[in-house]
Amino acid sequence: MDKLKRIKELIRQLNQCRDLYYNNSISKISNWEYDNLFDELKRLEEETNIIMTNSPTHTVGYEVKSELKKVKHSHLMLSLDKTKSLSDLKKFSDDKDCLLMCKMDGLSILLSYKNGELIKAETRGNGEIGEDVTHNAKVFENIPLHIDYTKELEIEGEAIITYDDFEKINKELPPDKNILIREI
Numbered sequence: 001m002d003k004l005k006r007i008k009e010l011i012r013q014l015n016q017c018r019d020l021y022y023n024n025s026i027s028k029i030s031n032w033e034y035d036n037l038f039d040e041l042k043r044l045e046e047e048t049n050i051i052m053t054n055s056p057t058h059t060v061g062y063e064v065k066s067e068l069k070k071v072k073h074s075h076l077m078l079s080l081d082k083t084k085s086l087s088d089l090k091k092f093s094d095d096k097d098c099l100l101m102c103k104m105d106g107l108s109i110l111l112s113y114k115n116g117e118l119i120k121a122e123t124r125g126n127g128e129i130g131e132d133v134t135h136n137a138k139v140f141e142n143i144p145l146h147i148d149y150t151k152e153l154e155i156e157g158e159a160i161i162t163y164d165d166f167e168k169i170n171k172e173l174p175p176d177k178n179i180l181i182r183e184i
Helices: 002-024 029-048 086-093 162-174
Strands: 070-072 108-114 119-122 130-132 153-159
Touching: 002 029
Parallel strands: none
Antiparallel strands: 070 130, 108 119, 108 153, 119 130
8 A cells, every 4th residue: 555655654754844843943844845745645645535643634733842831722723724715715714704814924822811911822832732922922012911802802813023023133143153043
């Protein structure tokens, strides 16, 4: 069964890339290459009707191996499938109000407000368990600590850094051979 062997190899390769990306900030392959391998795996799973439990087609993010406090999300934080179809986006929204925009790759964040106060910020993690990054989010430039809304509110989005800011940070860092910040 050559297809099963290929499925297992693709899962191994994609999971290795995810581990390097999420835990070491290393991109082993380009996004384009990753997407092609992912699409091949998805096609093979559909053809064979075989889906392994560790398949990246059925998980989001990756197990993060940091020391930050872990938090269970109030709901699953899933990743959107790639699409170029307006009808797919309409179907996803399920007639709910949504704000849609071009996706920028960053860190998925869930902000929680209660009585108008930011009470928690958490990463997506594996979609079910993330990490508490409230202390970091409170210094993000455009996240309000107080809002004019007194009910409970959760907002999901991407924390990103612009190329200009990335370059500015790199220029401000002291020259030190032990510090390595690079574009991924």
